Amino acid sequence: MLKKPTLEHILEALEQADTLEGMQTASVALRDHLDVWHIAYHWVDSAGDQYGCGTYSIEWQQRYMAQNYQRLDPVIIGCYQRFHPVDWKQLDWSSKAARAFQKEAIEYGIGNQGFSVPIRGPNGQFALFTVNDSCDDAAWAHFTEKHRRELILVAHYFNEKALYFEPDRVADPVQPLSPREVDAMTLLAIGYNRAQAADTLSISEHTLRVYIESARFKLGAMNTTHAVARALSRGLIVV
Amino acid sequence: MLKKPTLEHILEALEQADTLEGMQTASVALRDHLDVWHIAYHWVDSAGDQYGCGTYSIEWQQRYMAQNYQRLDPVIIGCYQRFHPVDWKQLDWSSKAARAFQKEAIEYGIGNQGFSVPIRGPNGQFALFTVNDSCDDAAWAHFTEKHRRELILVAHYFNEKALYFEPDRVADPVQPLSPREVDAMTLLAIGYNRAQAADTLSISEHTLRVYIESARFKLGAMNTTHAVARALSRGLIVV
DNA sequence: ACTGACCTCACTATTATTGGGGAGTAGAAA
DNA sequence: TTTCTACTCCCCAATAATAGTGAGGTCAGT
Numbered sequence: 001m002l003k004k005p006t007l008e009h010i011l012e013a014l015e016q017a018d019t020l021e022g023m024q025t026a027s028v029a030l031r032d033h034l035d036v037w038h039i040a041y042h043w044v045d046s047a048g049d050q051y052g053c054g055t056y057s058i059e060w061q062q063r064y065m066a067q068n069y070q071r072l073d074p075v076i077i078g079c080y081q082r083f084h085p086v087d088w089k090q091l092d093w094s095s096k097a098a099r100a101f102q103k104e105a106i107e108y109g110i111g112n113q114g115f116s117v118p119i120r121g122p123n124g125q126f127a128l129f130t131v132n133d134s135c136d137d138a139a140w141a142h143f144t145e146k147h148r149r150e151l152i153l154v155a156h157y158f159n160e161k162a163l164y165f166e167p168d169r170v171a172d173p174v175q176p177l178s179p180r181e182v183d184a185m186t187l188l189a190i191g192y193n194r195a196q197a198a199d200t201l202s203i204s205e206h207t208l209r210v211y212i213e214s215a216r217f218k219l220g221a222m223n224t225t226h227a228v229a230r231a232l233s234r235g236l237i238v239v
Numbered sequence: 240m241l242k243k244p245t246l247e248h249i250l251e252a253l254e255q256a257d258t259l260e261g262m263q264t265a266s267v268a269l270r271d272h273l274d275v276w277h278i279a280y281h282w283v284d285s286a287g288d289q290y291g292c293g294t295y296s297i298e299w300q301q302r303y304m305a306q307n308y309q310r311l312d313p314v315i316i317g318c319y320q321r322f323h324p325v326d327w328k329q330l331d332w333s334s335k336a337a338r339a340f341q342k343e344a345i346e347y348g349i350g351n352q353g354f355s356v357p358i359r360g361p362n363g364q365f366a367l368f369t370v371n372d373s374c375d376d377a378a379w380a381h382f383t384e385k386h387r388r389e390l391i392l393v394a395h396y397f398n399e400k401a402l403y404f405e406p407d408r409v410a411d412p413v414q415p416l417s418p419r420e421v422d423a424m425t426l427l428a429i430g431y432n433r434a435q436a437a438d439t440l441s442i443s444e445h446t447l448r449v450y451i452e453s454a455r456f457k458l459g460a461m462n463t464t465h466a467v468a469r470a471l472s473r474g475l476i477v478v
Numbered sequence: 479a480c481t482g483a484c485c486t487c488a489c490t491a492t493t494a495t496t497g498g499g500g501a502g503t504a505g506a507a508a
Numbered sequence: 509t510t511t512c513t514a515c516t517c518c519c520c521a522a523t524a525a526t527a528g529t530g531a532g533g534t535c536a537g538t
Contacts, residue, residue: 123471123474124476181514191462193461226428417485443488446488452525
């Protein structure tokens with residue numbers, strides 16, 4: 001490189017990106033900027049789909065996906081229940097499968113040190129942003145301490161871009177529910193049965209049913225449970 | 240004030256905080272640093288509990304909670320499905336309830352301009368970090384453009400601290416669902432009835448019921464609809 | 479070899495929910 | 509003024525859900 005791009009430049013380039021290659025370019029630039037082995041952004045979908053970008057070798061990415069390693073990768077498992085960024089050393093590598101996985105990763109050119117930022121979006125979307133390197137513990141601790149804040153920020157920007165590229169999020173036109181329908185859906189979503197919900201709203205159970213039915217039609221739902229699920233995932237109610 | 244603290248100082252003070260008052264102090268310091276009317280961090284809990292900190296008046300906070308305004312607050316509703324920080328102007332204030340809410344908020348000393356950052360943690364935890372002020376649109380657009388990145392970062396730090404203070408709320412019913420339970424919840428959430436779901440999974444309806452029941456138990460849900468709603472809002476299933 | 483978690487299936491009984499109907503009010507919008 | 513939407517109430521028969529009981533199998537980890 002003639003000149004290292006600043007973090008500002010990288011973030012701006014990332015903001016401007018309108019293809020996946022833009023994210024790829026940004027991850028390479030960031031790797032050079034931070035002078036580490038690897039940068040990786042990895043979207044983990046509970047449907048099993050996944051995609052990502054980063055500087056891991058194609059071979060490792062293919063191997064990872066072919067083997068469905070996200071099911072046993074301690075980084076994925078460990079981050080899934082966390083909010084805080086995590087150093088790989090803090091994770092649970094005790095199982096035999098995990099150690100075998102780590103050994104194989106290193107053979108594929110992954111460094112022994114890692115720092116991963118879990119990121120979440122709407123509807124349970126989950127992704128990881130990872131910095132990877134090979135060095136001793138003290139140097140790594142120093143690095144993560146120094147760059148923690150910018151890594152969080154960059155992780156956020158990567159995920160923002162990824163959500164932008166994911167088409168599902170901008171789809172369905174939302175027909176709004178009436179206030180009473182929102183009440184009904186909300187109470188059902190927090191576990192009330194019809195009698196309790198009707199009582200809470202001070203209306204008859206029959207009336208409550210009318211709201212449930214009309215909400216069901218508006219939401220195009222096949223039954224009450226479906227209606228509540230749709231109301232939730234469309235953000236029409238907050239529980 | 241003798242001297243405005245820098246953002247670095249505020250973040251460091253926040254990191255050091257080991258009581259809720261520390262968050263409160265940080266929000267006041269941040270308000271002064273940014274020279275805005277209000278800073279607010281607001282945890283929206285699936286149990287209906289909520290807490291937060293910030294510079295809103297006690298009266299407004301009490302009013303908000305007493306009226307369960309999180310159910311109709313366009314900021315909450317609008318941010319819930321988003322990942323990106325959002326300017327309040329982009330939200331849907333068209334309903335009568337929303338306008339009445341806004342009017343009342345202004346009477347309680349809330350400014351007309353707002354910028355909210357949605358934040359998510361494990362198990363569907365959701366919170367908002369908001370900056371509020373009163374100024375014209377151009378000035379506000381300039382402000383949000385200028386401070387966007389640091390606001391994202393600060394939002395993250397506030398939530399990190401909040402999760403640290405309230406581990407129970409996240410850790411409480413952490414039990415993950417088994418694969419079959421996830422299948423069952425997912426199929427119910429997309430509108431299948433038991434017969435269809437059982438057929439889809441190629442198991443008997445009796446067996447399906449066992450999964451629904453065990454998922455319901457794990458989720459601490461009172462009925463099937465509640466279980467599906469919880470699975471959704473905790474991000475255990477994606478529809 | 480044992481423990482525990484998961485997957486699969488069956489029975490009985492009671493209670494709750496659903497999906498069809500229909501009908502009248504009030505208030506806002508056209 | 510008419511029309512529309514939201515809100516309120518009611519019946520009935522069929523279906524779904526709940527709460528117990530039980531059993532037997534696999535598979536991973538200690």
